[in-house]
Amino acid sequence: MQAEEILTLGIETSCDETAASVIKGGREILSNIISTQIPLHQKFGGVVPEIASRKHILNIMPVIDEAVRSADMELKDINQIAVTYGPGLVGALLVGVSAAKTLSFALDVPLIAVNHLEGHIFANFLTHTELEPPFLALIVSGGHTALIKMNNYNNFEMLGQTRDDAAGEAFDKIARVMGLPYPGGPEIDKLAKIGNAEAVDFPIAKVDDYDFSFSGLKSAVLNYLNSAKMKGEDINNADVAASFQKAVIDALVEKTIHAAGEFNFNKIVLAGGVAANSALESTLRSKCEQKGFNFYYPSKILCTDNAAMIACRGYYQSLKKDFADDRLNAVPGLGLLA
Numbered sequence: 001m002q003a004e005e006i007l008t009l010g011i012e013t014s015c016d017e018t019a020a021s022v023i024k025g026g027r028e029i030l031s032n033i034i035s036t037q038i039p040l041h042q043k044f045g046g047v048v049p050e051i052a053s054r055k056h057i058l059n060i061m062p063v064i065d066e067a068v069r070s071a072d073m074e075l076k077d078i079n080q081i082a083v084t085y086g087p088g089l090v091g092a093l094l095v096g097v098s099a100a101k102t103l104s105f106a107l108d109v110p111l112i113a114v115n116h117l118e119g120h121i122f123a124n125f126l127t128h129t130e131l132e133p134p135f136l137a138l139i140v141s142g143g144h145t146a147l148i149k150m151n152n153y154n155n156f157e158m159l160g161q162t163r164d165d166a167a168g169e170a171f172d173k174i175a176r177v178m179g180l181p182y183p184g185g186p187e188i189d190k191l192a193k194i195g196n197a198e199a200v201d202f203p204i205a206k207v208d209d210y211d212f213s214f215s216g217l218k219s220a221v222l223n224y225l226n227s228a229k230m231k232g233e234d235i236n237n238a239d240v241a242a243s244f245q246k247a248v249i250d251a252l253v254e255k256t257i258h259a260a261g262e263f264n265f266n267k268i269v270l271a272g273g274v275a276a277n278s279a280l281e282s283t284l285r286s287k288c289e290q291k292g293f294n295f296y297y298p299s300k301i302l303c304t305d306n307a308a309m310i311a312c313r314g315y316y317q318s319l320k321k322d323f324a325d326d327r328l329n330a331v332p333g334l335g336l337l338a
């Protein structure tokens, strides 16, 4: 069979989205089904792992069925199955891994174990079908913030990562304290549009090399909010959101542009849920234009968790026969491997 004809079923259940997708070859999305649990977790202000696992169990087979049906085919047409096995919530991951192992056995097709973080980078190949490595990737999600040298499809090098909180985690925590609904990132993004980013000068930690740190910034924003409340001062939430967001973006953009110069990359790729942030996207885009770098980021629906990116990553692993077997287990603390 020609590689461009291979049909890959992707399965993703690492956090609060149950997702399945069928792609053809490496880059053509035939279906991309995402059943989000966000409304379910909203009343708790964040993801409740036990509830997430139970909901995945209820959703997984209907979501897979719908992905296959919307791709205009039947399960028996699928050639291989790619599943996220980490990082993520262990109970949530296990639902996807068990479903993938069962289907791989029943359909007698290869199983591919995909690292969720690598999947986020690969979302870019689905949006930009002409994109090829090498490039520099900035992953910013709810659980991770990292700068990665992607040398080829199967070789990644971590240049730096957060030493404490991920950028998305800081967005979610600050939004929560401001009384905004979960997930906080999109809410801060919206609010910041009507705020003044110069209103409050929040400090951003100076860390060596290409590592990041957001816990000091998070504490500074929380202290600012608490002390204003104690003094009975009015808080302009939009100004706080815009000033906080600018501090995060400045740190991310400065290190990314510096790394691209130092390591001679002319392509910069943004990935992960926080890549959906409009100010991050526009700031990094304009910095890239100034420096003559090409800038890529995924379409909005492929920024946050989805299974098309997992199928895409899996497809490129299958080209080098990187298959898993029925001993595959969830690895909640999985880092970047290659």
Ligand code: KG4
Pocket (backbone or CB within 6 Å): 015, 140, 141, 142, 143, 144, 167, 168, 169, 171, 172, 183, 184, 185, 186, 189, 272, 273, 274, 275, 276, 277, 278, 303, 304, 305
């Ligand atoms: O990649 P993702 O869907 O899940 C993980 O793998 O962690 O990222 C979710 C994170 C959440 O923290 C959410 O608040 C953040 O991405 N996020 C945003 C935006 N949309 C989602 N953060 C800032 N601005 C946004 N527009």
Ligand code: ZN
Pocket (backbone or CB within 6 Å): 116, 120, 141, 142, 272, 273, 304, 305
């Ligand atoms: Zn993710």
